[in-house]
Amino acid sequence: MTTLQGPRALPSPAVAWLAWAAMVLPWLWPWAPPPSPSVPGLLVTWCLTALLWGGLVWSTRSASWQQSSSALIILTGLLAWAAWRMPVMDLALLGGLAGSVLCVMVASQCTRLSRATLLRHLCWALLSAAALSSGIAGLQYSGLLHQPLEWLSWLHASPNEEAYGQLRQRNQFGSLMSLGLAAWLYLARRGEFSRPMRLVTWASLLALTLGQVASTSRTGALTWVVLCLLAQWWPTQSKSPAHHTGARSGAALALLGFVLLCWVLPSLASSLATVELPKASALERWVEQAEGLGICESRVVLWRHVLELSLQRPWLGWGWGELDFTHATQAVQGVRFCGQLGHAHNLLLQAVVEWGWPLSMCGLGALMFWTVRRQPWLARTPESVLGWSWLGVIGVHSLLEFPLWYGPFQLVLGLAVGLIQPMPSTDSRADHATKSWARSPVMQGMVALWLMCSLWASWDYHRVSQIFQPAAQRSDACRQQPLACLDDVVWFHQGRDYALLSLNAGTLDPQQARALAQRVAHFAPEPWVLALTAALPPTPAPAANR
Template sequence: MAAAPRISDPSVDPVVAIYQVIALSATAALPPLLAYNQTPATTLYNQLLALASWGLVLWLWARSSPGWRAGLKSPAALALVLLLIAPPTSVIWRSLPLSVALDAGAVIGAGLAVLLVAQGLGNDARPKAGEAFFWGLLIAGLCSVAISVVQVFAPDLADGSWIARYGIAGRAAGNLRQPNHLASLMMWAAVAAVFGTERRGWRAALPVLLLAFVFAVVLSASRTGYGGILMLALWGVLDRRLSRSARLSLLATPVMLGVCWWLMSLWSTESGHAFGAASRLAEGAGSPSRLAILRNAWDLTLANPWLGVGWGEFNFAWSLTPFPDRPIAFFDHTHNLVAQLAVELGLPWASAVLALLAWALWRAWRGAAQADDDAPLRRAALMIVLTIGLHSLLEYPLWYAYFLLPACFALGLALPAASDARPAGSGPWPWLGGLLIAGSLFAVWDYQRIVVIYAPSDDAVPLTRRIASGQASPLFGHQADYAAATSLPPGPNALAAAKRTAFSLIDARLLMHWSRSLEVTGDVEGARFLADRLREFRNPTGDNWFAACTDAASAPAMPQCQPASAVVDWRRLR
């Protein structure tokens, strides 16, 4: 059995070194396990916990990262800098609400800081940080397996505070409440299991751990997760530095998938309970609506090739552009990292970001192939990045802090270590870490202005006052704007709120109220244009509204019964 990792680090006090390990493991483990939430943002507290805990990591690990300045020149850091510029430019030159930009800027900025600290870790600190990080992911994975079992086999035990409830019978979603997110977490836990068992010599435990994580993927019924399992098997084929038992265990993961599927099918048949994966398989390997949204996004990219539609503005531009063959679901993202960057930033800017990221991955791949002492760590870290990269071609996990920040840390570990020349002091990281902690606590307090709008207490003040208080929120004002746009009488105030909240998500209810406000303020052509877009979504809310058009007595009083005479550019509606 391999010796336990050294806790001591000559650059820090031994007590601080222990705190470093505990904090990093807890940071990797806890954000995906938090179940408590408040309406309307179900995973907000998971993201705030991720930001605060990674802020603590920055604070504690600052002096163990002597090479962070050299990391500023790395292609991965430059890519994140280019992304960090995007939200404020959309505020200044477009119409992106400041609250939306602040949310994006905080997460991207935190990701850049985490990347730099990880890449700048000294030779003594790097293995210690890597093992703490992977143990945290392993703990998160094992706990999520238990949560998934409860959600599928004993859903009545899910209380919503410790174990999240999930509304689709026979499927697991973990405490992140999204099956695809659960599947990605299982892939990370599987990578952590390979690293941990290889490092400690606990090789007999690996097949059992991998079987548990594959079983959770089957319970999630995530097609993205099935692709991740194939990636694990490919890792077993390509990485000849792994032990023979580890490679065989990885190669066996597709077989584990088949066995788990067969056993769940038997259980479903015998018990009469739903098996979510079987119904998902009936939908096919792909998603027609996802393919349609990619086609629409490409059309928007061709129409705005140089600077795109603007950061955070895809939802606005896509929903308000005529697409007769659009998918009827309301999408706020293209579900593909490449397509999202291209449509929002334009081809030159997006190409620069993607080229830098590809260069960073190539450096990590080449370095992992050539490394000796830290090869297992760097290869496992690279697998963390590659698995979430696969997910990012089918979903948008990197828009969530609890995935982006660990991915940035893993990329920093996978890249060649920066210079060990120690800079004076600990850099800006303690200050930035403190800011992330304080900002997260402020966000929890600030969010209560939104909670009371959607889930008021018995003694709550009137709705209009709650909405006005929520609209004053610097971080979540756009969520209060939705309530204003859909509950205030049609008019100038409701119209202004509709335009702001539309950058978050446009749905049938918002389109209907937005159209009414345009009508009341005299823009009948704009009102008809929005009504035309609502018809394209073929949503029951819109169908009920348009039912009045079949009544000859009521049709003249509703201008939206007539189509718009011309296409209205979506920019004019901002």
């Protein structure tokens, strides 16, 4: 174990505030109106990431943008391929693909622009967001948020008393707890936990442990245990031997506390009058909960269906965003998946079914080559260990779900990539070239355009979402004439078409209704929509929120 020395510079107050906002707000963002609840948080993350990058460039007057040209060429090619393979053009999906890649690229440069001065604030912000989310999850788990609170209406209620904070999904919340643990270990190794902060230090670790247990997430449990074990034997550098010992002690307590609370917390929660059903811990779910082919909602059934669909069009795939429509319209063998299908619950399967096997395998090979070249087994500095820890948590989660369609995970992924990238020497020719590229009007204009498009899309989504909400919750401009809010919608025209079809299906000409339904089916392949596309007597459309 070696020690770290060196002065610590401080960022400007504006950049520090931007770092805290970019890392905290996306995890706690409360507003998620239909038709696509993940979109508001995604757009908020993009805007804050662009502002953080701009603040860093303005304050440091320099930047490091490595391999930008190649990344932008690849992004352009992916957008062209996705647009070519789309049966119905969906600007929201294309914009989502472009914005997601840009978010990872820009976030990776934030840590490279100001690694020493920015990372401390980012880790403290992530730890704070995780601890606050754990407190909200505790209210949900104990039944105190069974219904929305009138005086805290922005907190998400949990009718089934599941712990997920503001993320509305247990596995996402479990991964947040593991990401927070990695940040806690980094701060401990860097000597950030001074004597006056000891109470906050151990209270935050206890909050993360309680949150991980309450999530009952098997994915979160796996990453939590692995991080705790790696902290015991991985030869990571620290500021001093005492700080190295403190990090190891914290990891040991986190692991021991997790195992004990998995046994105690469910029994304690079940004794409360508000809890109606017995609660199982993540460890019990590992042993008792099956994922077999005979259970229609299991991931195994879904994976088998997605694999079968990918083999029907192995070369080019079904098209970007077409999995749900393909699953609803194509015949598959065996027990049919009966759960809500939003994605393949596996990043690789999601890629092969929509992009085809050749392109997906090329991407997988490039990812493996990129990983091997950076030699994660040689990571020793706290920064590189933190980066690989964050990548590991997101990678494991991506084997079971699609976390990268959510803004805060994109931000953390980009930060992690920046942490493990080798830093060029300040006097090298390559460093001078990359700084010149980042200062160029092209780079700054691209980020500015991304920010403006994100703001434009936010306004577009606000107008589309009005039609899906009860009249009392709509804005004044949309309460009396909700259809007028759908005029001139550009990005989310699929949601607009769905609303128009559900409101006017009975009054449209049959040919018009069928043409509109054929477009809507690729956005929401519901039975009543598919019935209209086949020119059959349609099932009733869902009641509109008039």
